[in-house]
Amino acid sequence: KKYRNRLCSFHDEIQGTAAVTLAGLFASLRLTGGALQDHTFLFLGAGEAGIGIADLVVEAVKEEGDISDQEAREKCLFFDSRGLVVKSRQDLAEHKLAYAHDFTPAGTLMQAIKQHRPTVLIGVSGQPQTFTKEVVEEMALLNEMPLIFALSNPTSKAECSAEQAYTWTNGRAIFASGSPFDAVVTNGRTCVPGQGNNAYIFPGVGLGVTAVGATRVTDSMFMAAAKALAMQVTDEDLELGRVFPPLTKIREVSAHIATAVAEVAFAEGSTNHPRPADLLAHIKDQMYEPDYLPVI
Numbered sequence: 243k244k245y246r247n248r249l250c251s252f253h254d255e256i257q258g259t260a261a262v263t264l265a266g267l268f269a270s271l272r273l274t275g276g277a278l279q280d281h282t283f284l285f286l287g288a289g290e291a292g293i294g295i296a297d298l299v300v301e302a303v304k305e306e307g308d309i310s311d312q313e314a315r316e317k318c319l320f321f322d323s324r325g326l327v328v329k330s331r332q333d334l335a336e337h338k339l340a341y342a343h344d345f346t347p348a349g350t351l352m353q354a355i356k357q358h359r360p361t362v363l364i365g366v367s368g369q370p371q372t373f374t375k376e377v378v379e380e381m382a383l384l385n386e387m388p389l390i391f392a393l394s395n396p397t398s399k400a401e402c403s404a405e406q407a408y409t410w411t412n413g414r415a416i417f418a419s420g421s422p423f424d425a426v427v428t429n430g431r432t433c434v435p436g437q438g439n440n441a442y443i444f445p446g447v448g449l450g451v452t453a454v455g456a457t458r459v460t461d462s463m464f465m466a467a468a469k470a471l472a473m474q475v476t477d478e479d480l481e482l483g484r485v486f487p488p489l490t491k492i493r494e495v496s497a498h499i500a501t502a503v504a505e506v507a508f509a510e511g512s513t514n515h516p517r518p519a520d521l522l523a524h525i526k527d528q529m530y531e532p533d534y535l536p537v538i
Contacts, residue, residue, distance in 0.1 A: 250451060252459040256294035258440035261464040263295045263364065264302055266391065266418045266438045268472035269485040273416060274387050278303045281317065284360035286351060286401060287367030288320040288327055293337050295364065298464060316343050319358055325349045355380050362389040365401030373402035375410050382411040393438055395420035404435035418485055436486035443467050446499025453500060453528040454515045456507035463503045470502035471495060500525045
């Protein structure tokens, strides 16, 4: 907040995490059908990373159609170390206030799930194994394809593992994690978890900004980055249950994200560079190629 309107800067842990999570949600819609507006998002953990995700989700929900800012925000609920974030609480930090709704308090995560019947459970708590068997099974009871995003990393801090999410939902979960997990075979089907790591986002954002000399990094660029990342998820990825492309494709993914970010810079007038006839080719020309001559 201090520098964003003075320098070309961004906070990857907040904005990058938000964009990669939103990308996973966009891709998930190709499996669940419907729109973001149809979903209710319950966050375990109410730090600034979680709030950043919710802020971008709210903008995406509003972009879909006729819904107010307050209505969009009420689709995002937070559960922190003291319970559900609600208006009646007196201990709320400033960054939580926008998501303090006029709801009945809930003292446990299970209670919050039963009260609000979320379709998406997002872990940004840093607390391992907090998506318990009972919690995940309740999500599966409420939803045909529950979205379980255990985003805390490293692996030792994940809210649950891929194997747990798939096993406890009989393979019906759409799972993503902040750290890598191996594929899981359940009910004769191989499920490949997606890694919702902001490593997908910041290289492309940085490349797009620098390649066209943008003077600011804006919120719109992270929305564009999320959409571009989701577009890189193939039908084959989705068939495996993976809502992110494999990280082995990160250079190609980054080129497309950078192109989307650069398009925003031109649209918003934050660059004086002439627009190349082939923007994607221009972006790829700016990418560092780690090729080395052999030692003779």
